[in-house]
Amino acid sequence: MVSWKCSCVDTRPGTLWATCLCPSMCEQMRALMSTLTNCDSVPRVVVFRSLVPGVFCAGADLKERALMDDRQSDLFVHGLRDLMTHIASLPMPTIAAMDGVALGGGLELALACDLRTAAYSAQMGLIETTRGLLPGAGGSQRLPRTVGVSLAKELIFTGKRLGGRAALAMGLVNRAVDQNETGDAAYSEALSLAREILPQAPIAVRMAKEAMNRGTEVDITSAMAIERMCYAQVIPTRDRREGMAAFIEKRPPRYIGE
Template sequence: MISKVTEALKTDKKVRTVIFRSEVPGVFCAGADLKERAKMHSSEVSSFVSKARATINEMANLPVPTIAAIDGIALGGGLELALACDIRVAATSAKMGLVETKLAIIPGAGGTQRLPRTIGVSLAKELIFSARVIDGEEAKSIGLINHAVEQNEAGDAAYRRALALAREFLPQGPVAMRVAKLAINQGMEVDLLTGLAIEEACYAQTIPTKDRIEGLLAFKDKRPPRYKGE
């Protein structure tokens, strides 16, 4: 299901920001079904994890900003899914962790790579080695999430905060947002000199756009810009 949605989102130029949330109360994503996993042959497990990894990679490569709204449990693959998003927002009561070592396996859908890139190598090792589950407050304190919010009666506080963030992103130039994400993502994987060259190449993509001229005209006329993603 997620794979089909991400495939459609990749080519939809009208989409400006994507929020990943769950409509199941108290659960963002609890990870793999362990009862189902226990019935699988070892070759089936490898295939299952490969598909999960590919799907999460597709999420990470979406060209627009992505926000994970964690209003409940995000364990194992559920946290790996959230880690693939650009920004994470969680309720303070949410529980999250990469718990795979407790089951004698390791995070296999990007967790061992994205967690250290998010919170640092040493802290990531501690969380993965201990299979520790932390709440939203601790997750915020270590930089795992951007915002921690008190849960509300409806149980969707993180989603509401994610919506508020999305509304901050929407007025900006669509082409600029896409190439800014590309420049950051690619630049973080290389040395600074190469990263600056990537930034220069990405900036060059914005120069010939109609939106850039519209932004200048709007500033001159003291009005909100009307960007079209062109």
């Protein structure tokens, strides 16, 4: 049994249980994403991890998928794609901590996050072509945007699996580390990364994410307009005034997210 934990670094964690990305697991994740989006106290950083050593997520349950007819299979993958889009659209930074296997939909989940950490011993890949499929939950679009089109084509065409070192070298993950005795080195590194984000102004971080996410999908002129709109959101904030005051007074800023 794989236990998924979505840890809101400055709030209580939510735990989901499933063997893989099955329909029931996806429904639980949708409920959690809705909570994260609509809660009164928006978490500053969210970390996705597995509670089982050696496994991040092995993707969809192919035995279960084999029992679906064509229409059911299409609807399931469409729902999975929407779930990954919801994760990618969360307003706060998200980090996937891959301490083990992240294959197919598991890697697509990690790609839907803003940042990724991995243990060197982790194995990851979009292996769908080895099963007569293609990445259908956003992987065919997010992987090229992460590592480049040519390299993404090679990885998807061949269904190649990568270790943490290779993933770091090609920019698939932000940080990779040796696995530790407790099997949670990538999670520890994700928390370290989150702690570097936490002191920064929350609204500024969220607006920076919005500017980059929306700006990379359009031409540069339109992207500049998006940046201006996002920048306008931080000008009237108390945090911006606090940041300026802290600089002048030569002290650490105390941001409150307002």
